[in-house]
Amino acid sequence: MSKKIFWIIGIVAICIIGIIVLKDVQQESVVIDYENQPFLGEETAPVEIVEFGDYKCPHCKEFNDSIFPIINEQLVETGKAKFYFINYAFISPDSTSSARFAETVYQELGNDKFWKFHHLLFANQVKESEEINLFTNEFLEAVLVEIASPEETKQVMLAYNEGKGDAALKKDLAMAKNLGISSTPSIYIDGKQFEGGSMNDLIDMVEEATASGE
DSSP: OOSOEEEEOOOOSSOOEEEEOOOSOOOSOOOOOOTTOOEESOTTOSEEEEEEEOTTOHHHHHIIIIIHHHHIIIIITTTSEEEEEEEOOOSSHHHHHHHHHHHHHHHHHOHHHHHHHHHHHHHTOOOTTTOSSOOOHHHHHHHHHTTSOHHHHHHHHHHHHTTTTHHHHHHHHHHHHHHTOOSSSEEEETTEEOOOSBHHHHHHHHHHHHHHHO
């Protein structure tokens, strides 16, 4: 979260400049283990876009609110790419608890409920100055209730308290460490870290990855 990428979303009557974080440029293609990771998009989509993020990171919230909808509309829903979220939980204890809980939601309730919960967590993020330890068990359960039945909520809470999200989170953190990630959100496209400065750059990189894979 130490450095920022500046994304220019577009020139309109009222323009919004989305700011997201990116670490140092990394040109080499790296191996990312996509197995059992939550994703959006068609299974056959030719390109993988990955966000390494932290539910307590304000820049990740900005990304989720302003940039992700464009990626989803222009690249995911069109079948050009799949979008993955992998945890790099490092900011506070809340980062770890929320990531573990989200992993448990994914394991117990599946991909669709995970993404609903994922977006709600960012929607409920507050500034650290307002609330340091927000993501208590009670809070996470209250968020889950918004998208899950009482039976599903009880199932997730039991699994969470039994530590069933731990292994998946450890896998994510180990992957982030091996890649040398030190800031969030960090974006990878087919194993290459995105280093551009606009949505056009990102779209171009996806198209280049598609062409290279043909």
